[in-house]
Amino acid sequence: MTSVPNDINEKSRDEEIDESGEYEIIKRKRASLLDHEYDGIREYDNPTPGWWHAIFIATVVFSVFYVAFFHISPMSWTIEEQWTRKQNVETKKLFGTMSLQPVQADIHKMQLDPKMMQVAKGMFEGNCAACHAKDGGGVNGVNLTDDNYKSVKKLEDIYTVITKGANNGAMPPWENRLSQNERVLISAYVASLRGTTPAAPRGPEGDVIEAFPVAGK
Numbered sequence: 001m002t003s004v005p006n007d008i009n010e011k012s013r014d015e016e017i018d019e020s021g022e023y024e025i026i027k028r029k030r031a032s033l034l035d036h037e038y039d040g041i042r043e044y045d046n047p048t049p050g051w052w053h054a055i056f057i058a059t060v061v062f063s064v065f066y067v068a069f070f071h072i073s074p075m076s077w078t079i080e081e082q083w084t085r086k087q088n089v090e091t092k093k094l095f096g097t098m099s100l101q102p103v104q105a106d107i108h109k110m111q112l113d114p115k116m117m118q119v120a121k122g123m124f125e126g127n128c129a130a131c132h133a134k135d136g137g138g139v140n141g142v143n144l145t146d147d148n149y150k151s152v153k154k155l156e157d158i159y160t161v162i163t164k165g166a167n168n169g170a171m172p173p174w175e176n177r178l179s180q181n182e183r184v185l186i187s188a189y190v191a192s193l194r195g196t197t198p199a200a201p202r203g204p205e206g207d208v209i210e211a212f213p214v215a216g217k
């Protein structure tokens with residue numbers, strides 16, 4: 001290993017550098033060379049900067065409080081709880097003191113409110129589109145845009161199907177997942193899908209039923 005000279009340890013090189021005025025730097029560098037040597041490789045003592053240490057120590061200290069609070073303390077909350085709380089706030093903001101009933105008057109009231117129908121569209125896309133398609137044309141769930149229905153005979157039945165489900169859970173019940181206000185609102189949206197033209201409609205299932213009463217008439 002000694003056959004390969006280390007630049008800095010070689011005397012002649014030091015003198016050379018000395019003449020060109022760089023000797024001091026090299027001397028200081030050599031002083032910071034660490035004692036150990038691995039297969040002829042030596043290293044300088046290059047400590048990480050102070051600001052780096054400070055950040056590192058701060059993260060360690062933070063982690064102690066984090067674990068104590070979020071994993072041990074009963075005062076903490078889970079992401080799920082946070083989500084539910086936020087959703088409740090939003091729902092409250094949306095419906096205010098409204099207490100919608102699954103009756104024609106309230107369903108129509110929602111249909112006549114463009115802002116609420118926009119919200120309902122989002123709810124439908126988030127909860128129902130997987131089976132009924134975004135535009136209600138149907139995937140493995142039935143087509144909600146045609147005149148044929150399996151469990152619905154009149155407007156209010158839409159709410160009942162959404163609440164209780166149908167066909168042994170093939171259409172899941174939403175009783176425990178959506179509030180009554182939300183279910184009435186989605187019913188209004190589903191009713192408004194009837195007569196629209198979806199991109200890839202599923203064939204008709206069930207019987208043709210009478211037209212739903214139209215809002216505002």
Ligand code: HEC
Nearest residue numbers: 127128131140141142149150151152158161166167170171
């Ligand atoms: C897991 C798939 C799935 C999801 C999610 C789903 N549905 Fe359904 N839905 C179905 C199936 C399947 C049927 C047909 C049930 C039957 O055979 O009677 C159905 C039927 C219905 C019906 C009755 C249609 C008729 O012909 O009588 C309505 C209304 C309805 N769904 C609305 C919704 C709404 C609103 C949502 C979202 C809140 C939703 N569905 C979510 C699968 C689903």
